Amino acid sequence: MPDQPLPLQEPSDQPDQPLLDVRDLRVSFRTRTGPATAVDGLSLSVAPGEILGVVGESGSGKSVSMLAVLRLLTSPNVTVTGQVLFRGRDLLALTDKEMRAVRGREIAMVFQDPMTALTPVYTVGWQIAEQIRAHEPVSRKEAHARAVTLLSDVGIPDAASRVKAYPHEFSGGMRQRAVIAMALACRPALLIADEPTTALDVTIQAQILDLMRDLNARGSAVVLITHDMGVVSEIAHRVLVMYGGRVAEQGPRRAVFHSPRHPYTWGLLDSVPRVGGPRLRRLPTIAGTPVSPDSLPDGCAFAPRCRLRHEGCEERPELAASPDDAAHHDACRLPAGDRAALRLGARAPADETATAGEPDPSGEADQSGETDPSGETDPVDEADREMAP
Amino acid sequence: MLYFAVRRLVSALLVMFAISVLVFLIFFATPGVDPAARIAGRNADQVTLAQVRHSFGLDRPLPVRYLLMMRHLLVDRDLESFVNRGSRVIPQIVQAVPVTLSLVVGAAVLWMAVGILMGTAAAALRGTAADPVIMLVGVIGVSLPAYWLGEVVNLITQKQLHDTVFSWVPPPGYVGLGRDPAQWALHMLFPWLTLSLLYAGIYARLLRGEVVTAMNEDYVRTARAKGLSERRILIRHALRCSLIPIVSLFGLDFGALVGGAALLTEVVFGLPGVGKLTYDALQNLDLPVIMGTVLYAAFFVVLANALVDVLYARLDPRARHA
Numbered sequence: 001m002p003d004q005p006l007p008l009q010e011p012s013d014q015p016d017q018p019l020l021d022v023r024d025l026r027v028s029f030r031t032r033t034g035p036a037t038a039v040d041g042l043s044l045s046v047a048p049g050e051i052l053g054v055v056g057e058s059g060s061g062k063s064v065s066m067l068a069v070l071r072l073l074t075s076p077n078v079t080v081t082g083q084v085l086f087r088g089r090d091l092l093a094l095t096d097k098e099m100r101a102v103r104g105r106e107i108a109m110v111f112q113d114p115m116t117a118l119t120p121v122y123t124v125g126w127q128i129a130e131q132i133r134a135h136e137p138v139s140r141k142e143a144h145a146r147a148v149t150l151l152s153d154v155g156i157p158d159a160a161s162r163v164k165a166y167p168h169e170f171s172g173g174m175r176q177r178a179v180i181a182m183a184l185a186c187r188p189a190l191l192i193a194d195e196p197t198t199a200l201d202v203t204i205q206a207q208i209l210d211l212m213r214d215l216n217a218r219g220s221a222v223v224l225i226t227h228d229m230g231v232v233s234e235i236a237h238r239v240l241v242m243y244g245g246r247v248a249e250q251g252p253r254r255a256v257f258h259s260p261r262h263p264y265t266w267g268l269l270d271s272v273p274r275v276g277g278p279r280l281r282r283l284p285t286i287a288g289t290p291v292s293p294d295s296l297p298d299g300c301a302f303a304p305r306c307r308l309r310h311e312g313c314e315e316r317p318e319l320a321a322s323p324d325d326a327a328h329h330d331a332c333r334l335p336a337g338d339r340a341a342l343r344l345g346a347r348a349p350a351d352e353t354a355t356a357g358e359p360d361p362s363g364e365a366d367q368s369g370e371t372d373p374s375g376e377t378d379p380v381d382e383a384d385r386e387m388a389p
Numbered sequence: 390m391l392y393f394a395v396r397r398l399v400s401a402l403l404v405m406f407a408i409s410v411l412v413f414l415i416f417f418a419t420p421g422v423d424p425a426a427r428i429a430g431r432n433a434d435q436v437t438l439a440q441v442r443h444s445f446g447l448d449r450p451l452p453v454r455y456l457l458m459m460r461h462l463l464v465d466r467d468l469e470s471f472v473n474r475g476s477r478v479i480p481q482i483v484q485a486v487p488v489t490l491s492l493v494v495g496a497a498v499l500w501m502a503v504g505i506l507m508g509t510a511a512a513a514l515r516g517t518a519a520d521p522v523i524m525l526v527g528v529i530g531v532s533l534p535a536y537w538l539g540e541v542v543n544l545i546t547q548k549q550l551h552d553t554v555f556s557w558v559p560p561p562g563y564v565g566l567g568r569d570p571a572q573w574a575l576h577m578l579f580p581w582l583t584l585s586l587l588y589a590g591i592y593a594r595l596l597r598g599e600v601v602t603a604m605n606e607d608y609v610r611t612a613r614a615k616g617l618s619e620r621r622i623l624i625r626h627a628l629r630c631s632l633i634p635i636v637s638l639f640g641l642d643f644g645a646l647v648g649g650a651a652l653l654t655e656v657v658f659g660l661p662g663v664g665k666l667t668y669d670a671l672q673n674l675d676l677p678v679i680m681g682t683v684l685y686a687a688f689f690v691v692l693a694n695a696l697v698d699v700l701y702a703r704l705d706p707r708a709r710h711a
Contacts, residue, residue: 070614072610072613072614074613076516096619100616100617100618101616102616103613103614103615103616104614104615104616104617105616108614109614111607111610111611111614113607116606116607116608117607117608117610117611118608118611119608119611119612119626119629119630120608120630120705120706120707121629121630121633121704121705121706130615130617130625131615131616134615134616134617134618134621135616166706166707168706168707179611182611182615183614
């Protein structure tokens with residue numbers, strides 16, 4: 001197989017029309033203690049060729065919502081409602097057979113743990129060929145040849161012989177590459193990657209992210225689920241922050257990282273450790289524990305942990321556009337204007353420096369957070385950081 | 390592979406040697422067990438006993454007796470029964486083996502087919518009413534002892550309904566496969582069904598558990614995300630991985646059954662197999678025959694284990710380099 005830029009399968013993808021348009025997605029689980037809502041009215045859209053980073057804590061509904069999009073939640077205790085429009089078709093209304101034709105061919109998914117994601121008893125090449133042959137009428141031999149090409153495309157050395165290796169003979173990073181190669185086998189228009197780098201060490205993470213970027217350059221849109229703000233800042237075009245199964249904030253990467261509007265996003269950014277500057281005594285955290293899906297509050301889900309909550313937070317906030325940027329939305333009951341000042345006000349008094357506008361988006365977070373228990377931030381720290389580029 | 394096979398063979402020989410010594414000691418050197426007294430009959434006087442001892446070689450030192458017995462058994466193959474003098478041990482076993490093999494192989498094919506089918510179906514139908522029903526059938530199969538079931542089957546097919554529904558059932562016994570394949574199968578049919586019922590139940594329950602676990606594995610989610618059909622996921626991925634523990638269990642069961650554990654079924658259906666031979670020899674304390682059948686059983690258990698190891702490596706690539 002010649003290695004050309006991937007032609008998208010259907011010419012109907014126009015940049016102004018979203019590839020994936022999720023509307024009011026709700027996922028609830030029936031549990032012993034009553035219904036638990038994992039995803040509560042999620043709406044998002046992915047444009048063709050776009051990388052959307054979905055961030056949030058564990059349990060915020062990121063993975064579940066994407067599994068629901070692909071209808072991979074097979075438990076009989078799950079109910080999924082809403083609309084998942086992919087190229088205009090509602091995936092939730094398709095028959096199982098039609099859905100199978102979408103999975104793997106138009107939307108592919110890569111999971112977190114590459115150690116267990118491959119069937120242990122078949123060779124890697126066999127599993128890639130299986131994916132190809134599930135969707136395209138090609139011969140065994142041809143599928144095998146394509147598997148070799150795919151493996152070498154994702155950077156596995158000596159692919160022609162490694163294609164005959166079993167998953168346990170691969171390292172973690174190589175396995176994740178193999179899984180990605182498998183996901184790319186049918187040149188999907190959309191790749192959903194569920195924490196693809198979480199189980200890998202940092203150097204391998206960077207390589208996998210490069211791979212995603214390559215893939216994106218060839219025309220596939222990517223939804224990248226992660227809890228790593230650094231990963232999102234490196235690769236995403238747009239960022240969606242989830243909390244308690246709802247969207248807290250979404251917008252272009254620069255907007256979200258440079259002028260975050262939701263207190264939860266502030267907390268996430270503040271809790272990222274910095275590489276430069278002196279070491280802090282204590283990394284800021286978001287106080288409290290993540291909201292449990294079986295007891296979602298009626299109002300703002302983040303309110304119980306928010307320093308700036310007020311009576312208005314009893315009522316559920318709607319997503320609203322920022323006054324500065326129509327593409328930047330957040331769901332918060334704070335006054336729309338001048339959030340940056342509010343953010344500063346929410347911090348410990350010792351911290352006076354403004355942080356908006358720092359060039360490094362992932363390190364943009366200021367270190368002395370609202371939860372610094374003693375408030376004893378070293379002023380020298382602050383001065384040093386100001387001098388950093 | 391060669392090293393593996395040689396190592397396997399040496400350990401198998403060691404196991405068989407140990408077993409032969411053990412059996413020999415149990416029957417010849419345990420206090421209170423005097424084969425000569427048994428052979429000479431009740432209330433035999435000392436002279437007769439001494440005579441018997443001498444003629445059976447029981448007055449020689451223990452190690453010599455062991456070696457002599459092994460030589461007769463394995464090298465000269467002319468070891469004679471203590472009870473029916475003149476009838477040799479090896480030919481008796483050789484005659485009994487095809488009967489046992491017919492019974493066990495046929496039953497094994499049946500129980501593996503039925504067990505895999507039931508287990509997979511139950512796992513696939515999990516959450517519906519069919520799953521507990523299939524498992525209940527399995528429990529019933531496990532709960533019916535072969536000797537009781539065999540007697541009931543005989544009662545029904547040979548007596549109660551023999552004149553009507555089951556008039557085609559031949560009398561209990563064995564017909565050689567080489568002599569008349571149709572009659573062979575007809576004679577073996579009910580023994581097969583009886584023996585396989587228990588194992589089919591066990592294997593179905595075990596496999597169901599394995600498949601249910603496998604269906605929750607990450608690789609099954611990956612397979613779904615690939616867009617494979619549920620049937621392919623079930624069979625090619627979940628079932629394929631679930632077969633690994635089943636096969637190792639099968640090897641052990643098969644070895645034990647060929648080695649004589651099918652005794653009850655053989656006795657009930659009048660099949661002159663190895664189990665029956667051992668049973669009769671034990672009744673008469675016919676030491677050479679016991680020795681022969683025990684060694685034969687050990688051989689099959691060890692052989693089956695070795696085969697399972699090889700098959701295991703075929704089924705599970707992760708075991709190949711271990």
